[in-house]
Amino acid sequence: MSPPVRAKISALGTYVPPRLLTNADLEKLVETDNQWILERTGIRERHIADKGVATSDLAVEAAKKALAERGLTPSDLDAIIVGTVTPDMLFPSTACLVQHKLGAKGVWGFDLSAACSAFVYALQAGAQFISTGAHKRVMVIGADVMSSIIDYTDRATCVIFGDGAGAVILEPAEDSLGMIDFLHEVDGSGGCSLYMPGGGSLNPSTHDTVDQRMHYVHQDGQAVFKFAVRKQADACEKILQRNGLKGSDVDVFIPHQANRRIITATADRVGLRPESVIINIDRYGNTTAGTIPLAMETARQEGKLKKGDLVLLAAVGAGFTVGVTLLRWAC
Numbered sequence: 001m002s003p004p005v006r007a008k009i010s011a012l013g014t015y016v017p018p019r020l021l022t023n024a025d026l027e028k029l030v031e032t033d034n035q036w037i038l039e040r041t042g043i044r045e046r047h048i049a050d051k052g053v054a055t056s057d058l059a060v061e062a063a064k065k066a067l068a069e070r071g072l073t074p075s076d077l078d079a080i081i082v083g084t085v086t087p088d089m090l091f092p093s094t095a096c097l098v099q100h101k102l103g104a105k106g107v108w109g110f111d112l113s114a115a116c117s118a119f120v121y122a123l124q125a126g127a128q129f130i131s132t133g134a135h136k137r138v139m140v141i142g143a144d145v146m147s148s149i150i151d152y153t154d155r156a157t158c159v160i161f162g163d164g165a166g167a168v169i170l171e172p173a174e175d176s177l178g179m180i181d182f183l184h185e186v187d188g189s190g191g192c193s194l195y196m197p198g199g200g201s202l203n204p205s206t207h208d209t210v211d212q213r214m215h216y217v218h219q220d221g222q223a224v225f226k227f228a229v230r231k232q233a234d235a236c237e238k239i240l241q242r243n244g245l246k247g248s249d250v251d252v253f254i255p256h257q258a259n260r261r262i263i264t265a266t267a268d269r270v271g272l273r274p275e276s277v278i279i280n281i282d283r284y285g286n287t288t289a290g291t292i293p294l295a296m297e298t299a300r301q302e303g304k305l306k307k308g309d310l311v312l313l314a315a316v317g318a319g320f321t322v323g324v325t326l327l328r329w330a331c
């Protein structure tokens with residue numbers, strides 16, 4: 001048997017819908033204020049899709065940019081994995097819709113549900129196809145239209161989320177760059193802290209589920225916050241330790257953007273250098289599966305992400321799901 005091949009990210013593309021929802025806009029919808037939102041979350045504004053624009057539309061735009069960056073056509077891909085919690089519909093999968101809209105003939109794919117950890121989980125799922133030699137090019141997309149499941153009368157959730165997408169292409173690495181290690185964990189006992197109760201097989205859609213606002217995100221903010229602060233740092237420490245690394249060795253820390261305070265708490269505990277920490281939550285809010293590729297793009301635009309850099313990705317999300325990836329940036 002041939003030894004496993006290392007997967008690398010060979011291209012990145014991102015997309016956010018143009019319409020902005022600012023803190024000032026939210027002040028008109030619910031009892032909140034700019035200062036509270038900024039201090040408690042770090043968010044100034046988020047992008048919101050227009051009516052009729054779905055997750056697959058954002059995903060396709062991001063995918064096209066990644067393909068163009070690498071000079072590939074859609075049919076050059078072997079598979080498309082879409083991490084999302086807001087699929088266009090329950091089925092067919094958003095991956096099927098993206099495959100069709102891209103015109104990626106002969107390419108297969110599937111959706112992956114892990115909420116805010118979906119991008120890191122999908123990244124590792126895709127990397128396994130490269131590692132085994134089964135595939136040469138896998139597109140991994142994180143995309144969400146969170147505004148489609150947010151209750152804009154609930155001030156505790158509506159200030160947090162936004163819409164956005166990011167796509168990367170995975171290919172075999174010929175050098176020592178690419179994936180180094182990953183650590184994933186779920187704790188299903190946290191399911192009741194962040195969830196959308198309506199529309200699945202347990203509570204199929206009825207007038208009653210609509211009346212009871214069951215098709216919106218429900219969150220125990222403090223429970224999620226406490227879990228995220230503890231587990232994100234634990235997972236980062238564990239993966240660094242088992243690779244003989246310290247926080248200060250990380251060149252670029254690209255965390256899920258859920259709350260600025262969760263990110264800085266992780267950075268402090270893990271001993272990350274402040275300049276290595278990528279934060280763009282102020283501009284996008286929490287785009288769920290979109291945050292990490294969007295933050296990769298921010299790092300790149302700020303000149304902080306260069307070939308060979310040691311990168312640590314980290315996410316905690318509904319489930320609870322936890323995922324960290326250690327890699328060397330390769331494009």
Ligand SMILES: CC(C)(COP(=O)(O)OP(=O)(O)OC[C@H]1O[C@@H](n2cnc3c(N)ncnc32)[C@H](O)[C@@H]1OP(=O)(O)O)[C@@H](O)C(=O)NCCC(=O)NCCS
Binds near residue numbers: 041159258259
């Ligand atoms: C949601 C979150 C920002 C709330 O911040 P917090 O500091 O925990 O705030 P609390 O929930 O304790 O609420 C404190 C007060 O602010 C109020 N409040 C909540 N949302 C508010 C808003 N948008 N504007 C003004 N006040 C608000 C609460 O009603 C509460 O008032 P009270 O003390 O009179 O009852 C924070 O808990 C959080 O970020 N949690 C994690 C969320 C997350 O990451 N979700 C995605 C998972 S990946």
